[in-house]
Amino acid sequence: MKKNFIFIFSCLLFIFSVTACKNNSEIQNSNTSNGDELTNKTRIKKEKELLLVSFTILEDIVRNIVGDEFKVESITKPGMEVHGYQVTPSDLVRGSKAIIFIQNGFGFELWADKFVSNLNVEKITIANNLEPMFISEDIYKGKPNPHAWISPKRGILYVDILLEELSNLDPENREKFKKNAQSFKNKIQKIDEDFSLFLNTLPKSKRYLVSCEGAFSYLTNDYGLKEAYLWPVNAESQITPKRMAKVINLVNEKQIPAVFCESTVNSESQESVAKETGAFFGGNLYVDSLSKKNGPAESYLEMLEYNLGIIKNGFNASLKN
Numbered sequence: 626m627k628k629n630f631i632f633i634f635s636c637l638l639f640i641f642s643v644t645a646c647k648n649n650s651e652i653q654n655s656n657t658s659n660g661d662e663l664t665n666k667t668r669i670k671k672e673k674e675l676l677l678v679s680f681t682i683l684e685d686i687v688r689n690i691v692g693d694e695f696k697v698e699s700i701t702k703p704g705m706e707v708h709g710y711q712v713t714p715s716d717l718v719r720g721s722k723a724i725i726f727i728q729n730g731f732g733f734e735l736w737a738d739k740f741v742s743n744l745n746v747e748k749i750t751i752a753n754n755l756e757p758m759f760i761s762e763d764i765y766k767g768k769p770n771p772h773a774w775i776s777p778k779r780g781i782l783y784v785d786i787l788l789e790e791l792s793n794l795d796p797e798n799r800e801k802f803k804k805n806a807q808s809f810k811n812k813i814q815k816i817d818e819d820f821s822l823f824l825n826t827l828p829k830s831k832r833y834l835v836s837c838e839g840a841f842s843y844l845t846n847d848y849g850l851k852e853a854y855l856w857p858v859n860a861e862s863q864i865t866p867k868r869m870a871k872v873i874n875l876v877n878e879k880q881i882p883a884v885f886c887e888s889t890v891n892s893e894s895q896e897s898v899a900k901e902t903g904a905f906f907g908g909n910l911y912v913d914s915l916s917k918k919n920g921p922a923e924s925y926l927e928m929l930e931y932n933l934g935i936i937k938n939g940f941n942a943s944l945k946n
């Protein structure tokens with residue numbers, strides 16, 4: 626008797642869930658009957674869709690464009706070194722759920738080609754639509770410098786490129802993405818203008834940006850600064866006596882007031898340069914990765930503002946002395 630009761634109860638439960646499912650799909654169908662059926666199906670499906678990106682800065686830029694239309698996740702986490710990242714099994718699992726993988730390119734993600742080759746996923750590469758600047762040193766000579774996002778002016782190009790790609794991916798949201806992108810670009814432009822105004826106040830002979838990684842070529846090029854660094858790319862973040870001596874000589878010769886390093890590497894070598902030359906150590910800039918939660922650069926805009934603030938303070942502090 627008891628068994629029978631359980632059987633009948635289970636059947637009722639089954640019928641109820643089928644009906645509930647049917648009702649649910651009817652609700653969805655009744656929505657579609659009011660509009661474009663394909664559009665609504667896309668929306669229902671898209672709630673589960675994942676845009677996977679290679680690093681946190683790109684994650685933030687993409688999220689600013691798509692809003693809550695997609696899930697956006699980065700393979701590398703805030704604060705991580707990106708160039709030589711080692712892909713984990715859980716990255717592959719996430720990759721298998723993504724509808725697209727978005728990367729910077731220009732050889733930035735040394736691991737990305739292999740990662741994508743293991744997956745059945747479409748790829749967007751920003752660098753395919755950007756003019757490269759080339760590295761002029763060591764084994765990287767002639768290779769494109771990947772760090773274009775560091776310059777606010779190029780950041781605006783990133784937004785334009787991604788807007789086009791993401792609108793092609795999801796044409797029904799083209800207008801929404803366009804609006805989001807425009808408001809985001811306005812904020813980047815404000816930072817761009819502030820930085821240009823500041824640089825105009827610096828004596829021309831002092832307009833040098835000395836960093837750990839040669840990651841600032843786009844920024845220095847776009848804002849009329851000269852660039853010097855301890856090593857060309859973080860994947861090779863070893864300081865040799867020759868490189869160190871070269872930077873020390875330059876700082877002494879040009880009386881460069883301040884030197885900087887970056888958040889994902891050890892700043893000891895650059896602090897030694899500062900000690901040796903009497904230049905002001907201005908602190909660590911964010912380059913390849915956003916800061917961890919509650920850090921000073923949790924978003925792309927914060928990162929640009931923070932970097933430009935550190936550069937301003939470095940110069941202001943040292944020029945007062």
Ligand SMILES: [Zn+2]
Pocket residue numbers: 708772838840858859912913
């Ligand atoms: Zn880098």
